Amino acid sequence: MSVVAIVGRPNVGKSTLFNRIIGQRRAIVEDVPGVTRDRNYAEVTRYDVPFILIDTGGFEPVSEDRLLVQMREQSQLAIEEADVILMVMDAREGLTPSDIEVVEGLRRAGKPVFYVVNKVDGPKQEAEVAEFYTLGVERVHPVSAEHGRGVTDLMDELLAVLPHHEKMAEEEQAHEVRLAVIGRPNVGKSSLVNRLLGYERVVANATAGTTRDTIDTPFEYNDQRYVLIDTAGIRRKGRVSQKLEKFSVVQALKAMDRAHVVLVVIDAAEGVTEQDLTVAGYAYEKGRAVILVVNKWDLVVKDHKTMGQYVADLRDSFKFLNFAPVLFVSALSGQRINRIMGTVEKVATEFNRRIPTPELNRILKEATLSHAPPMSQGKRVKLFYMTQTAVRPPTFVIFGNRTQGIHFSYHRYLVNQLREAFSFEGCPIRLFFKDRE
DSSP states (O other): OEEEEEEEOTTSSHHHHHHHHHTSOSOOOOSSTTTOOOOSEEEEOSSSSOEEEEEGGGSSOOOGGGHHHHHHHHHHHHHHHOSEEEEEEETTTOOOHHHHHHHHHHHTTOSOEEEEEEOOOSHHHHHHGGGGGGGOOSOEEEOBTTTTBTHHHHHHHHHHHSOOOOOOOHHHHHHOEEEEEEOSTTSSHHHHHHHHHTSOOSOOOSSTTOOOSOEEEEEEETTEEEEEEEOOOOOOGGGOOSSGGGGHHHHHHHHHHHOSEEEEEEETTTOOOHHHHHHHHHHHHTTOEEEEEEEOGGGSOOOTTHHHHHHHHHHHHOGGGTTOOEEEOBTTTTBTTHHHHHHHHHHHHHHTOOOOHHHHHHHHHHHHHHSOOOEETTEEOEEEEEEEEETTTTEEEEEEESGGGOOHHHHHHHHHHHHHHHOOTTOOOEEEEEEOO
């Protein structure tokens, strides 16, 4: 998936343009504990060509004394990671020295750059646009992100230059399992990849953020073809510097976009951090199968209760991943590494599993008899039958009457009944309701 980065000074309307392009205000809420959070990126799928959009201004707060330095940093990040760049300027404030310096850097990037003059709300602002042609650029795009003026034309031209990534052949997709290794920097992802592959495929050292690009390695295990994806680490916001690791979250997103099974690697010595929850939340939202891998287990002082308590703490922290198996390993010593691929194999099988409709409806009948559906507007919700509509992840639809009255708690109850009957270890379950015509 291509990456489009929005850069520019504070208060030029980057976030407004961001919201306008994605077609909604940015607050995303999913009714699962631990998943909701603020974003400064979005996967845009409403156009013919899907892409990842980044509002660079959200990556760190901008202070007046470091304004130009941080603009250079954000522009450099965009140059390194983006396929296309939207440079946003302000028609009301006019062209500033800061704008000029950033544009000079972008011009050397060798990538498509769209020079966008925002806040062009009427004829008065249109007259101010001419000044921006003194930058020496061929085309300036006057828009009003707040009112949508000019944004459609901008998007038409943007989509025309986005790389069209060819999809894999359906047959290859059906038989190949893609495995992504994600996590914060320095949790041992690259060392883990090397252990799994049995040789030094990825450079690994103790410097956080060594890996900046995703690295794919095909291999076979028990006659099954796999592709192992090693990703750049995702840094804590508070520890982000002017280095390129700031955009590593985008690399992880792109990797998870291609993956089926995700290994979320956690540092056993540091324990679960907020950033671990964030990383795992990305995998959950994308509907990927997940395995929690606690690395550096050899560094933990243990007794007979340590592992059990650690699992209990993980379950308490990762409430939205109560289905994910937990493995304790040491990439450095090789401890329990041999358990990973066996678990991946099992989870990948579950991820592709189809349940016959008669079995599903038997479970539905038992579930509704044990715990009747809720009332909606004074009448009982009726659930008639269930069918599986997709795999990767397992997806089900229940047909009934007044299904809009189904509360989240009853939705969760039915998901738990499916999991109790069929396990789906490591896999999220997607369950939807639809009123029968």
